[in-house]
Amino acid sequence: MVVASIGFKDDECFIPKEIFEKRGANVKIASLNTGRAKSELGRELEIDCAVDTVKPARFDAVVFVGGPGMVDLVREPSFVDLARDFFDAGKVVAAICVAPVILAKAGVLEDKEATSWSGAATDLEEAGARYTGKAVTMADKVITANGPGASKDFATAIVKALS
Numbered sequence: 001m002v003v004a005s006i007g008f009k010d011d012e013c014f015i016p017k018e019i020f021e022k023r024g025a026n027v028k029i030a031s032l033n034t035g036r037a038k039s040e041l042g043r044e045l046e047i048d049c050a051v052d053t054v055k056p057a058r059f060d061a062v063v064f065v066g067g068p069g070m071v072d073l074v075r076e077p078s079f080v081d082l083a084r085d086f087f088d089a090g091k092v093v094a095a096i097c098v099a100p101v102i103l104a105k106a107g108v109l110e111d112k113e114a115t116s117w118s119g120a121a122t123d124l125e126e127a128g129a130r131y132t133g134k135a136v137t138m139a140d141k142v143i144t145a146n147g148p149g150a151s152k153d154f155a156t157a158i159v160k161a162l163s
Contacts, residue, residue: 002051002062002079002099005031007069010039012096016063016155030054032078040067052076056089060162066097066147067119073099074123083108086141087142094143096154102126103142106125110141115146115162 083106100116104127135150145154
């Protein structure tokens with residue numbers, strides 16, 4: 001799971017993380033740098049690795065978490081490269097809230113249905129996606145969701161894609 005080091009959305013991180021771990025997943029948290037991340041509501045989380053050290057061969061999926069801290073990172077080259085690398089490797093690529101813009105910038109959403117926070121819809125459409133506005137949209141191994149209210153269904157869709 002990839003988070004902003006400051007201001008990631010609590011429900012978009014902790015609800016899926018808990019669901020993944022209950023299913024037996026070994027969840028690693030990545031960000032620009034190692035250390036600690038702080039959520040929008042002040043909860044802290046240990047960052048296991050820097051994004052530029054993550055290799056798709058070691059993981060089944062990458063999940064980009066949204067939130068106000070991610071707004072300034074949706075064009076971050078290491079995040080965009082990571083999304084493209086996982087997609088090119090045939091892995092599950094997922095993003096929620098504003099984070100689907102990362103997938104758009106990586107070219108992952110071209111000719112696919114996708115959703116996001118409504119304020120990011122134009123970015124998705126400009127990248128060739130068909131914006132659905134739904135809570136969760138699944139296009140093969142690419143899963144997008146619109147925000148914290150979709151966190152549980154988002155996580156469930158990821159689990160389903162990995163099954």
